[in-house]
Amino acid sequence: MISSVGIIGGGQMAEALVRGFLKKDLFSPQRILISDPLNERRQYLEEFYSVRTTNKNTEVIENEAVIILAVKPQVMEKVLQEIREKIDPSTHLLITIAAGLPLSLYEKRLPQGTRILRVMPNTCALVLKSISAISKGTYASERDVEIGSYLFGAIGKVIVMEEKYLDAVTALSGSGPAYVALFVEALIDGGVRCGLPRNLAETLAIATIEGTVALMEETGKNPYEIKTMVTSPGGTTINALNVLYQKGLPGIIMEAIYCAFKRAQELSSEQE
Numbered sequence: 001m002i003s004s005v006g007i008i009g010g011g012q013m014a015e016a017l018v019r020g021f022l023k024k025d026l027f028s029p030q031r032i033l034i035s036d037p038l039n040e041r042r043q044y045l046e047e048f049y050s051v052r053t054t055n056k057n058t059e060v061i062e063n064e065a066v067i068i069l070a071v072k073p074q075v076m077e078k079v080l081q082e083i084r085e086k087i088d089p090s091t092h093l094l095i096t097i098a099a100g101l102p103l104s105l106y107e108k109r110l111p112q113g114t115r116i117l118r119v120m121p122n123t124c125a126l127v128l129k130s131i132s133a134i135s136k137g138t139y140a141s142e143r144d145v146e147i148g149s150y151l152f153g154a155i156g157k158v159i160v161m162e163e164k165y166l167d168a169v170t171a172l173s174g175s176g177p178a179y180v181a182l183f184v185e186a187l188i189d190g191g192v193r194c195g196l197p198r199n200l201a202e203t204l205a206i207a208t209i210e211g212t213v214a215l216m217e218e219t220g221k222n223p224y225e226i227k228t229m230v231t232s233p234g235g236t237t238i239n240a241l242n243v244l245y246q247k248g249l250p251g252i253i254m255e256a257i258y259c260a261f262k263r264a265q266e267l268s269s270e271q272e
């Protein structure tokens with residue numbers, strides 16, 4: 001598909017991507033060029049992954065056609081100023097993973113016609129289990145989207161969608177690992193309240209989450225069907241579910257996701 005890639009910003013997400021690329025054999029390490037300001041970080045990436053590194057972002061643009069922008073949103077403006085002169089819209093494809101920055105921001109600051117993809121991965125990328133939403137900018141082609149899907153497929157699943165959905169994606173799968181972690185924590189505490197030692201409760205809670213996800217994936221059953229499978233008449237599960245419905249858990253979760261969505265919208269509009 002492509003024979004090399006550049007990454008600007010050699011932090012956590014860049015490292016997750018590199019691990020994915022190498023594990024899936026997308027590139028040999030020497031075909032990956034990463035820029036980062038910190039000497040120790042570059043040295044670590046070179047020694048641990050055998051990738052090439054540089055302290056100059058412009059060197060990545062000069063040497064690579066496909067470049068992933070993996071810096072924090074607050075330094076993106078500075079990076080764009082630095083690289084804009086070197087961008088050739090007929091050569092370069094830029095892929096940004098910065099949370100909350102709209103495609104229009106890049107299109108305003110980079111040369112007319114620059115091809116850009118915006119990708120919203122999540123923290124599960126660190127274990128190559130991300131779900132990444134990909135949206136294309138005005139000038140990006142279907143082939144560019146294929147390249148984005150190829151690259152981000154190395155760290156998990158990929159869904160292509162219009163940019164208008166990305167604030168909702170941020171609220172659901174972007175923030176989602178925190179909601180799931182909170183739910184697991186509550187399961188563990190519930191087990192402890194019933195007298196289980198904490199380490200046993202942890203093992204049971206995590207395995208239950210893993211097993212339930214596998215059950216949905218492997219049987220194709222939806223959440224309602226899984227719930228019905230476990231709920232015998234007059235049994236323990238229906239009694240627990242009765243409490244969860246009475247206390248409003250489904251509504252609380254929906255409202256929480258909606259609040260995250262509204263906040264994502266506010267943050268995106270501040271960046272226009």
Ligand SMILES: NC(=O)c1ccc[n+]([C@@H]2O[C@H](COP(=O)([O-])OP(=O)(O)OC[C@H]3O[C@@H](n4cnc5c(N)ncnc54)[C@H](OP(=O)(O)O)[C@@H]3O)[C@@H](O)[C@H]2O)c1
Nearest residue numbers: 009010011012013038070071072073097098099121122123
């Ligand atoms: N982590 C996630 O779960 C996640 C999920 C979705 C999206 N994202 C997005 O992914 C992007 C990267 O996140 P991250 O968690 O990987 O952050 P990170 O670990 O802080 O990585 C950013 C890297 O960029 C480097 N950097 C700073 N200024 C730079 C510059 N001017 N030129 C080149 N590199 C520079 C940083 O170096 P220093 O440390 O020396 O400053 C750091 O190594 C962010 O925009 C974030 O919104 C992250």
